[in-house]
Amino acid sequence: MTLSLDDFDLKLLMEVQRDAHIPQNELGERVNLSTAAVNRRLRRMSDAGVIRNYAAIVAPEKVGYPLTIIATVEVESEQIDLLDSMKRTFAQCPEIQQCYYVAGEWDFVLILTVRNMEEYTALTRQLFFSNNNVKRFKTLVSMSSVKVGLGVPVAPEGV
Amino acid sequence: MTLSLDDFDLKLLMEVQRDAHIPQNELGERVNLSTAAVNRRLRRMSDAGVIRNYAAIVAPEKVGYPLTIIATVEVESEQIDLLDSMKRTFAQCPEIQQCYYVAGEWDFVLILTVRNMEEYTALTRQLFFSNNNVKRFKTLVSMSSVKVGLGVPVAPEGV
DNA sequence: CATGAAAGAAGCCGTAC
DNA sequence: GTACGGCTTCTTTCATG
Numbered sequence A, B: 001m002t003l004s005l006d007d008f009d010l011k012l013l014m015e016v017q018r019d020a021h022i023p024q025n026e027l028g029e030r031v032n033l034s035t036a037a038v039n040r041r042l043r044r045m046s047d048a049g050v051i052r053n054y055a056a057i058v059a060p061e062k063v064g065y066p067l068t069i070i071a072t073v074e075v076e077s078e079q080i081d082l083l084d085s086m087k088r089t090f091a092q093c094p095e096i097q098q099c100y101y102v103a104g105e106w107d108f109v110l111i112l113t114v115r116n117m118e119e120y121t122a123l124t125r126q127l128f129f130s131n132n133n134v135k136r137f138k139t140l141v142s143m144s145s146v147k148v149g150l151g152v153p154v155a156p157e158g159v
Numbered sequence C: 001c002a003t004g005a006a007a008g009a010a011g012c013c014g015t016a017c
Numbered sequence D: 001g002t003a004c005g006g007c008t009t010c011t012t013t014c015a016t017g
Helices: A007-018 A024-031 A035-049 A080-092 A117-129 B006-020 B024-031 B034-049 B081-091 B117-129
Strands: A049-057 A067-075 A098-101 A108-114 A136-149 B049-059 B067-075 B096-103 B108-114 B134-147
Touching: A007 A024, A007 A035, A007 B049, A024 A035, A035 A049, A049 B006, A067 A080, A067 A117, A067 B096, A080 A098, A080 A108, A080 B134, A098 B067, A108 A117, A108 B134, A117 A136, A136 B081, A136 B108, B006 B024, B006 B034, B024 B034, B034 B049, B067 B081, B067 B117, B081 B096, B081 B108, B108 B117, B117 B134
Parallel strands: none
Antiparallel strands: A049 B049, A067 A108, A067 A136, A098 A108, A098 B134, A136 B096, B067 B108, B067 B134, B096 B108
16 A cells, blocks of 8 residues: 655655654744644654654765675575575675665665774675575675765655 | 764764754653753764754655666766766756765765656666767666665664 | 645754764 | 753644534
8 A cells, every 4th residue: 555645745755765864843833834733744644654663874884884795696595485585694684784685687785884994804705605505795895984874865846 | 083972972963864853852862862852962063063964764666756766887088077076966956865985896876766667767867878088888777665765874882 | 626825843954072 | 062942843632513
């Protein structure tokens, strides 16, 4: 079920995706709605799962994780239980920020954040080399995070 | 300059990365600190840029963006101004959630969120085909977002 | 059924210790 | 680091279009 969202909702989403600490009365001014209406709409979208959660976005390089790595993985077999097991392993690994199961030349794309190359090497051993279902993998080392976010382009019609 | 963070800070980061709407008094209970201390530490980390911002995380599929695409791009020339121009273009494109400039077989890795394949096709035309500096690109279509987040593994020593 | 105004509750944050 | 108190922000109620 897809909750119907009007332009007010979309504008609110746009705002809170960028900054979730704007007071609701100010949000109200920006979108021309009362504080109460803003509050109700945000709650409604949270309840409906449109807003999954509110999160503090941490700068990895400020907490000792200056390296971002993109890894692509090809599997040996696409047997469901083997895939599920890999997905669970990837999902549980704290250094893996994102994991996509993809169609195309590869089967998985991973985004990792690590302290240094040694840590990544250790992770490849743990995640890839010691997993019989990993046929091959490739590593791309990020030299610059040009853009990092999870923002969805929810602009009201015609922006 | 890297702000020194103790175990309290790391625990707080861990919590607020998952859920930034936990009241500070409850955060205090979880990490054994007073509300005021929690408040001061969070502010300190925000000011220092450790916490970049607070954001609402929106479920793309609930707002009409069910498709996640990973694109890799190879450039023709790595001339600085050409690269910068591409970075700017990618950063400004709202459908591009993430853009990494990488070393390895490719030069850029992009994560996009789109309404459907037609929209992606249009984007490739706009971003890749009409850009003379794009030598080739490859598309991986996500069939399942196994894990999506920007969380940094800031566990206090030994977790 | 969603809205705005206003009252009440909750959370934040400065001061003092 | 903790304790307190004023102030901001959030949330609920209620009357209205």
